[in-house]
Amino acid sequence: MTRVIVVGGVAGGATAASQLRRLNPDIEIVIYERYRDISYGSCGMPYYIGGDVEKWDSLTNMTPEKFRDRNIFVKTEHEITAVNSKENTVTVYDKNSDTEFTDSYDYLILSPGGSPKKLPAVKDAAQTFSLHKLADLDYIVKFIKENNIKEAVLVGSGYIGLEVTENLTKRGIKVTMLQRDERIYKNIEADMNGVLYEAMTEKGVTLKLNTEIDYVDGGKAVLSNGETIDAPLIITGVGITPNTEFLNSSNITLKDGLIPINKNGQTNIDNIYALGDAVMTHFQHVPEMTIQSALAWPAHRLAHIIANQLAGDRSITHEGLLGTNIVKFFDYNIATFGLSEKDIAEIPHFTVDQKQKNKSGYMKDASPIHIRVYVSKDSGLILRAAVVGTEGADKRIDVLSAHTRLGGTVYDLINIEVGYSPPFSSPKDVINMVGYKAIEKAEDL
Amino acid sequence: MTRVIVVGGVAGGATAASQLRRLNPDIEIVIYERYRDISYGSCGMPYYIGGDVEKWDSLTNMTPEKFRDRNIFVKTEHEITAVNSKENTVTVYDKNSDTEFTDSYDYLILSPGGSPKKLPAVKDAAQTFSLHKLADLDYIVKFIKENNIKEAVLVGSGYIGLEVTENLTKRGIKVTMLQRDERIYKNIEADMNGVLYEAMTEKGVTLKLNTEIDYVDGGKAVLSNGETIDAPLIITGVGITPNTEFLNSSNITLKDGLIPINKNGQTNIDNIYALGDAVMTHFQHVPEMTIQSALAWPAHRLAHIIANQLAGDRSITHEGLLGTNIVKFFDYNIATFGLSEKDIAEIPHFTVDQKQKNKSGYMKDASPIHIRVYVSKDSGLILRAAVVGTEGADKRIDVLSAHTRLGGTVYDLINIEVGYSPPFSSPKDVINMVGYKAIEKAEDL
The missing domain is CATH 3.30.390.30 (FAD/NAD-linked reductase, C-terminal dimerisation domain)
Known part of the structure; x- marks a missing residue:
């Protein structure tokens, strides 16, 4: 029987597995996810902090149990540490039992995602979090409740930085946002980002440009500008590193740490497909230019394409991306x-x-x-x-x-x-x- | 010098004249408008009743004076009663002086619009209005103020009916809507209009289906269902008749009372163009089917096309319409x-x-x-x-x-x-x- 291994069980991988099962009831499907949770709406996590998402459960789509009912086997806390594309095997590290084993596939679907970059100055402080996994959300919310947090420092002004700032503010937490250079939210033109400053002023967010945390001293953060500020909670949103190191010995081509794919969703190796945040593809309207596919819409679209490709319909292909993206920051979009x-x-x-x-x-x-x-x-x-x-x-x-x-x-x-x-x-x-x-x-x- | 006569000075005609002037400073342009006002945002009128439009002035774009500054001559209260397309003349009736005269053109732009249908049972009652011209809005608002209106009857459930109902309600006036058959707002599928009923229930609008006004008795309306209801204000919104009777002897082709145009915006007569509510064109995506162009977007688009055609750029043409339309009714769209x-x-x-x-x-x-x-x-x-x-x-x-x-x-x-x-x-x-x-x-x- 054809066996498909899916690496990574968040948006891309879980959706690809579901759609493949729908198209083909017989194929064997196993998902390895290196963390606790699978198939959750990570984009909704900031809104759970602020209360726009009221039910934690609503953030999760599928559980391992529900997948099992559909004859898809999910192994959480299982990390793929290597791919042998000649032997068609993966090396799996089971975190729970601290053991390693080998599994083999006919087709491999890579959806490894990325990991939030860590800031050396703050990463060891107990009050420092990033918001990337569902477990991160749980830690943050628990920490806010247990410590009755009323102030927070947000490092970075990307979409995570903006969304978390908005939602902490909605929760009644006073946010200081630090940006290490003088331009916030670089997805938008420097001369068009004025509404972000307006919103911060209106909503009582303190913004410090050209400022980083030098070190954390108990509940305080000592800043590069010489100030010391209260920092009972620090959330960093300073970008993502693709989780592709485990592919270094795989013969899968990487470019800038990302996995290039073709119109079928294939890597350079025919029976290995990839989707999600770690993938590089091309612009639909300017095909000679490449784009990282680190958004939810492309992950879901590619899941459908790859599932169809694996199920035998080669006519459904990937046309590239425009990279359409949007962020809400209080009243502004x-x-x-x-x-x-x-x-x-x-x-x-x-x-x-x-x-x-x-x-x-x-x-x-x-x-x-x-x-x-x-x-x-x-x-x-x-x-x-x-x-x-x-x-x-x-x-x-x-x-x-x-x-x-x-x-x-x-x-x-x-x-x-x-x-x-x-x-x-x-x-x-x-x-x-x-x-x-x-x-x-x-x-x- | 080339002379252009524009018949009708509301959205379509006024915009065409403005754009033509912009493209050609020399051409002679005269607008005849049969009523008091020109170049106003008729779609905004319901929202002035409810207060979403705060300034009456903001509803008007251009005045005859402003047009004169741009060398466009506007004659209000002047009605075109006939077109002689062989002689290239129009017969003009000056309402103010009760006189008639003839004017000649090289090009004629017809934007005569439509007139609200009148209901015989109510048309002679002093409290009956339609909302079609800016003057109608003035009458209605004055009537509401002077008579301290707290209740109104709205006859019809088209987009005017819905928008006026919403805005009267916002103004604190209790509305009873009458629909002569059992289906409201026929622009939408019968089985998709449930939100309209919901909104009426939520907002306290009384709806009576299969009901008409039989006659008005002082401040009361006697209904076809036998009821007598308070009707200190009656607004009818039961459709529009195209104002094309004056073209009957013109040799301009009419179809179902509408003026068919080609891709240049021309009628069957080369030097006569038409746009606005009285025009018939074709669907862009199903070109063999016709559509009445009775919305503001097509009027503005055709104004640009006709102005360019007259100014000599024949490459800018009309591709037909999809007929995209939208109505807001309280929270629903x-x-x-x-x-x-x-x-x-x-x-x-x-x-x-x-x-x-x-x-x-x-x-x-x-x-x-x-x-x-x-x-x-x-x-x-x-x-x-x-x-x-x-x-x-x-x-x-x-x-x-x-x-x-x-x-x-x-x-x-x-x-x-x-x-x-x-x-x-x-x-x-x-x-x-x-x-x-x-x-x-x-x-x-």
């Missing part, structure tokens, strides 16, 4: 897709900025949306889009994403027929206006 | 695009229904969105989409619209890369799930 600003600098392009209300301008609760697009001079395609606003920023990035994905140019945005009514847009929505402005701008090029 | 249910019945199709939360299911304020799509069996195109929900229904119709417009099939919805974060969607958004379900359904066809 920030979204982008496409190449990085740095990569775009090398491509002949022009930009179009449009600031316009999210609904008809005469509505008293209308609020501004700022869209910037970077347009290929050659093709008119939107290489990158950035959207900042409150309500409705998510709509605009999704519409831009759907349009660009199908090859729509910036000029053609004028023709997107939005559902118009005063609470939702203008008769010429901000999306349409980006197109009208692009047409004018192109005439002057 | 209802949106559709595409063919009517009736027209679809004649095309081989299948439907896909998906009910899913608008954000990640574990978020406590997640609420359901219901999408139904009608899919062409031949092409996989979405012939019609219907979306019902609260927050985020507008996003889904716009994404479906952008996707369908570019020829995207229902099956390809699985690849729309949405901006995912728990407050905005699921990793497989409801849009994606419609695609996944369609693929399964197609396998069983």
Whole structure:
């Protein structure tokens, strides 16, 4: 019988296993997960801290027991330490029994994810946490309750930093955010991130730029700027390292520590597939450029593709990603897709900025949306889009994403027929206006 | 000098004139508007009643004075009563002086709009209004204030009926809505309109189905069901008749009282263009089917096209419409695009229904969105989409619209890369799930 081993049981791996079982009742499926939990909604964890997620249980989709009912065998606390792609075997370390064994596969699905980077200055302090696994969430919530935490230090301003800051604040905890350089949330353009500062001011978050923790002294943190601040809870969100070291001897090609995949979801080795945060793929709209696939949407999409590939339908393939992403920070939403600003600098392009209300301008609760697009001079395609606003920023990035994905140019945005009514847009929505402005701008090029 | 006459100065006509002036500083432009006001946001009027629009002035864009500064001549209270397309003249009736004169044009732009249908049983009652022109809004608001109105009867349940009901309720006025048959808001599927009943129950709106007003007796309305109810204010919203009678002798082709246009925005007569509520065009995605263009988005789009055509750029053309539309009713949003249910019945199709939360299911304020799509069996195109929900229904119709417009099939919805974060969607958004379900359904066809 065909045997499939899945490495990693969080979003990507668990979903791929489920879908494969659905497509093929006979195949043997084993999931090895190196930590305690599988198949949970890690993106929801910050919202459990703040109370928008009320039930812990709702964060978990599948348990090992439920998987067993579907004839999928899950081994938690089991870490894959090596892959032998010639022998089609993996080395498995069972943390519970502290033993190692070998298992063999016909197909291997890699979904190893990443690990949060640790900061040497704080990592040994008892009050330091990252929020990556479900167990991390449990530790944090328990720690907050047991120590009646009223203040916290958040190191980093990525999406985890922002979401955790919002949710700690909602919980009544006063947050000091530290950013080691002078630019927060680098997913968005430096000159478009003003709403983040506004939100912090409105909500009482203290931000210290160009500041790190030098060391922790009991309940205090001594900062690089000379200050000493209360730090009864420290949460770090300073990026992710892909968990791919175990592949070093595997003959699986790695690039910058990531696993490149082809349109079938395959690594360089035919019977080894990969998905999730440790994967490198290409931009859908600029195929010669690569992108790390470290978001939930791509993990779920690739799970479906890989399951179908393994089940024998080779027609369902991966087209690449736009990299559409969004973060909520209090009332503000920030979204982008496409190449990085740095990569775009090398491509002949022009930009179009449009600031316009999210609904008809005469509505008293209308609020501004700022869209910037970077347009290929050659093709008119939107290489990158950035959207900042409150309500409705998510709509605009999704519409831009759907349009660009199908090859729509910036000029053609004028023709997107939005559902118009005063609470939702203008008769010429901000999306349409980006197109009208692009047409004018192109005439002057 | 080339002379352009524009018939009708509300959204379509005023916008076309503005854009034409922008493209060509020399052309002579005259707007004839038969009523008091020009260039106002008629879609915002219901929201002025409820207070979401705070400033009356914000509803008006341009005044005759501002137009004059741009060398556009506006004559209000001037009605065009006939067009002589052989002589290139129009007959103009000046209401103020009760005189008639003839004016001549090189190009004519028709934007005559429609008039609200009147109900014989109530039209002569002093407390009966429709909400179509800006002057109507003024009458209604003055009447409410002067008579300290606390109750109102709303006849009809179209988008005007719903929006006015919501806004009267917000103003503290108790509304009784009458619908002459048993189905409200026929833009949406009968089995998807349940949220409208829910909203009425929640907000204290009384709905009477299969009920009309037989006659008005002072401040009371006697209903067809035998009841007599207080009716100190009656607002009717029972549809629009296109204002095209003045074209009967013009040789301009009319169809069902509407003015068919081609891709240039032209009527059957080359130098006569038309846009706005009285225009008939075709569906973009099903070009053999016609659609009335009675919404603001198409009026603005066609204004741009016609202005460019007249200014000499024949490359900017009209591609047809999807008919994307949306209405807000209290917390609920209802949106559709595409063919009517009736027209679809004649095309081989299948439907896909998906009910899913608008954000990640574990978020406590997640609420359901219901999408139904009608899919062409031949092409996989979405012939019609219907979306019902609260927050985020507008996003889904716009994404479906952008996707369908570019020829995207229902099956390809699985690849729309949405901006995912728990407050905005699921990793497989409801849009994606419609695609996944369609693929399964197609396998069983």
